[in-house]
Amino acid sequence: MLVIALVDRTGSGLWASVSVLYFTYVSGLSVAQVGTLAAVAGAVGIAGAPVGGRIADRLPLTRVLIALQLLRALASFALLTTDNYALLLAFSALGGLADRAAGVLTKLYATRVSGPDRVRYQAVNRTVANAGWALGGLVAAAALALGTTAAYRWLLAGDSLSFVAAAVLTVRCGEPASSSRKVTGSETRAARTEPANPWRDRTYLAYVATETVLFLDDAVFKVGLPLWIADASTAPHGLAPLLMVLNNVMVVGLQVPLARFGATTAAARTLLLPLSVAFAAGGVTMALSATRGPVGATLLLTASAAAFTLAEMLHATVSWELSVALAPDTALGAYLGVHGLAQSAQRSIGPLAVTAAIATGPVGWTVFGAGIAATCLIQHRLVRDRLTRTPLSVPPVTVSEH
The missing domain is CATH 1.20.1250.20 (MFS general substrate transporter like domains)
Known part of the structure; x- marks a missing residue:
């Protein structure tokens, strides 16, 4: 795959x-x-x-x-x-x-x-x-x-x-085992402890709502950074594509090493705390870039891009683990489908959110980063009781893959 x-x-x-x-x-x-x-x-x-x-x-x-x-x-x-x-x-x-x-x-x-x-x-x-x-x-x-x-x-x-x-x-890929299409024994009992329909699962729906906010880093790179560089900073316009390259290089080089910090469900939830710091730092450095000359603005925008990229990588690790851990094995496809709405919705509201931050100026970017940071803390609290109550990890399976 x-x-x-x-x-x-x-x-x-x-x-x-x-x-x-x-x-x-x-x-x-x-x-x-x-x-x-x-x-x-x-x-x-x-x-x-x-x-x-x-x-x-x-x-x-x-x-x-x-x-x-x-x-x-x-x-x-x-x-x-x-x-x-x-x-x-x-x-x-x-x-x-x-x-x-x-x-x-x-x-x-x-x-x-x-x-x-x-x-x-x-x-x-x-x-x-x-x-x-x-x-x-x-x-x-x-x-x-x-x-x-x-x-x-x-x-x-x-x-x-x-x-x-x-x-x-x-x-050429083998068909993986599925609890949702073959339910027996302990899986049946597990299915009874969690709602099979994600649309009736208030905790999961609230989690997906917070995920929509945490996915806003995507709009920062596609819309926010280019427009901010062009309209509100003294940095050279050619910096925008270079920051996209920086984003890509960081993800390729650091995503796998960072994943070990979220290898368990508890560790993934804990990562929400440094994730909130990364989002807040990204917003503050973006705001400060409007108050400096070309060199200072370039350095601050580079720092902001690095912070938002770090947030992107940490959130990818957290999101992957929690979206599965919060779902029952017997309805995993349906739950992940609802989770997918977060990214889809972000594609609509993301450009509006970052353009609002740009229109408001430095204060707008500070509020933008702080708002997402607060959402990280809300999600950290939201999932605590659910994860403590029910172990919902996916069992390992063996399947041929090419």
Whole structure:
């Protein structure tokens, strides 16, 4: 599955950096139309996470994953066939739905395969995925140097083919054991101690709500840092892409070593405390960058990017462990599907949150970081009783993987 993650993310890296340019220069859409296209795809994609998780509790996981990868490939290929706006909306929405569902099912597969080593597995998976993103981005940058319509089309075709390759590779993966499709003995008793329906589980829903806030670091790098550098700091505009590189390099180099600090459920919960400090530090250094000259602003923005990247890595470790530990084994797919809503919702509210911080100025960034830090502490308290009451770890399984 790690090879699949590399192939998948390399293809996504090809497309993510040029999608707006493709729809603008190849499909001939206006800025408003491109924005609407992205919004619709994101809104429809929100449903993908819970729907995919629910299906995975009832059908063989690898088969569903194969179907979703092929659906993603079909949606991407379809974009090449038309410039009709209505069809582009439909194909983008279909791709968004399949993408979010596939993301949840990939996490579910990794959880079932890795068992008690799930945190380290996730760390390795994120490292591989970031390497894939970087590789795809480099290829896209080289292709964009040509500046031709054919180059854009080939990048989209490459993204589509990566999904086909991922589907083929998934065929070779063994089907992991699933408590949700075969419940016996002690598993039945465990299922009775926790609600099988995540939508009726108030603690889990509250946890997902706090997760939505903790995922805001994504919007900082995609929207916040570039706009702040351009509009409110004296740092050179060329710093923005360099900070993205810093983010990627830190994740590739440090995600796996940091994972050992959250190897157990209790340790993962404890990580919420230093995580709150990292978020607060990121907000403060971002605010201070507006009060310094070019050199000082550059140093402070670099420190802020490093702090938010550290927060991203710590949260990835915490989120991976707690999202599984808080869920009953017999409904793990459904629960992880609901957890996937946090990232989907963040894609909508994240840009609004960071632009509000920018509009408010240095105080806004201070409040932004402090607000997320406070949410870390709220989550730390929220999950305490649940984790103390019921051991919900996923048992180890053995499965062939290529």
